[in-house]
Amino acid sequence: MSKVKSMTKQREFRTLVFLVLLFVIVGLVNADFISSGNILNATKNSLLYIVLAVGMTFVLLTGEIDISIGAVLGLSASVSGVILRDGGSIFLAVIIAIMIGGVIGLINGLGVTKLKISSFIMTLGMLEIVRVTQVMFTNGKWVENLPENFKHISRMNMFGINVLTIIVILAVILIHFYLSNSRKGRYFAAIGDNEDGAVLIGIPVNRYKVIAFVISGVLASIAGLIFASQIGFISTTAGLGIEMTVIAAAVLGGVSLRGGIGSVIGAAIGAIIMSSINSALVFLKVPAFWNSAISGSLLIIIVVADALIARRANNRTRKERLNARILNYKEEV
Template identity: 65%
Template sequence: MSKFKTLMKKREFRTLFFLVGIFIIVGLINSDFLTIGTIQNSLKSSLLYIVLAVGLTVVLLTGNIDISVGGTLGLSAAVSGILLKNGGSIFVSIVVAILIGAIIGLINGLGVTKLKISSFIMTLGMLEITRVIQVIYTDGQWVENLPAGFKQLSQLNVLGFNLLLIIVMAGVIIVHLFLTRSRKGRYFSAIGDNVDGAILLGVPVQRYVTLAGLIFASQVGFISTTAGLGIEMTVIAAAVLGGVSLSGGVGTVLGATIGAVIMISINSALIYMKIPAFWNDAISGVLLITIVVTDAILSRRADKQTKKERLRARVLQEEVSINHAHAK
């Protein structure tokens, strides 16, 4: 029982219950929603958001933010897509995509740490710049007709499971272990006020972002000029839903992953509940605000409670020592 209580106290389990709740409620309305196929499908379509949310969590932990993910994603997807189309090998295009992401991440990191630009502003500017470069590079056209071999990458199955799904899940677990178990990983949440640490994070994070770019490209099969547009808001919302604090220091990769799955599940849940798709944004917005506000109120109450307990304990201690003195 006590174990259950400590589990409940963890933010990500509350999120998980919420996710399960969505599935049960929608399942009651339309039982087709609860098939393995649907669940696997929503997991598969949230892969991209999971990867981005995990990357973003690392940045958020340090108290910074990265809203350039959409731009980086679009740019690296476009470049690698064009490489592939012109007969480049899959391996080379993957390396190039990751390199682009790493360079953009390094520029962001340097801007934030060396020039002391607020990370929000820095990455907002970068978002715009990368988007323009992408448009110039692709000449405003869609990158279509990617080789079949690349598209198959997202359809490959190993032991009945989707290969990308396995890779992403393994990645999530590795990052989670890195952040919670290793000394360097724990630095991320400790950084908070140590600005120089941020330079560390720019690079690795963008690697995840570019990984996401590849997943995106291979899933959709074509890259439009608006690829990745508006994605940043969804990803931030996903991380926040998963309990990652925007002021840094609080949150886990697992929570962000669940948050990403929730954001995508809402879309498919709406379809199964026969609600028109134009409700999507309004419902996500309501959910985001409700969850964040209740969470803030809950955590403040918990804070007050612990403070009260601490005060009580101190008063008791003083009484004990006074009694002690009297006894003497």
């Protein structure tokens, strides 16, 4: 019973409840929304956001932020798309895309750790640089006519379930166990929780912050490959503004903007919610331009709630420390 009670207090559980309520409420208006086919499609359509949210979680856990992921997605998708369009192999396109994300992530990480640039400013600058690089690389044109075998990857099914969906879900579970159960995996949250304390106990803070940015960049590139496979073409605005949705998804899933708190499972559930909101609006026949307004409103509400929860936790900790000091004083007297 105590385990059940403890589970219900987890941020991830509250996010899961929110997701279920979203489907139930919209399903009451339009029963097609809760059909098995639509639920599977909602999961498939959210893969892009899940992959990005997992990468964002690594960075947020360390107390930093990465808003260059949308541009990394666009550039990686464009470069790999050109390689594939011109007859290159899928393996080569994947390797080049991952290298692009890794290099950009490395630059972000070194800028934050070595040059002591704010992660917001560093990744904002990188966002603009990468966007211009993409336009220059494609001459401002869309990348089209991708080979069918590449586009078929996103449509492959196993037992009626999309293969990419299975792979991404398994990867999220494995990463969750790594971050929560391994000593080195817990370093990311430890850095965000108390960076000075992490330094004192010997955690290589700068190294793990760089690793977090590299992981974010690599996963943004993988998201770019998924995007290219699902859509079949890459525009010059691919991934534009997606970073705000991803941040909202991660925070909605219980990842704190202050660092040190959260899980990739929660972030993945938050990503499904943010993706499902778009399709919910379609089923509710709400104009598409409300998507951005709703996402922005959710982000504000989530951030305010996160700040209030953090303040409440700090007040509780101070109260416990004060009570402990008072008890110790009474015992001494």
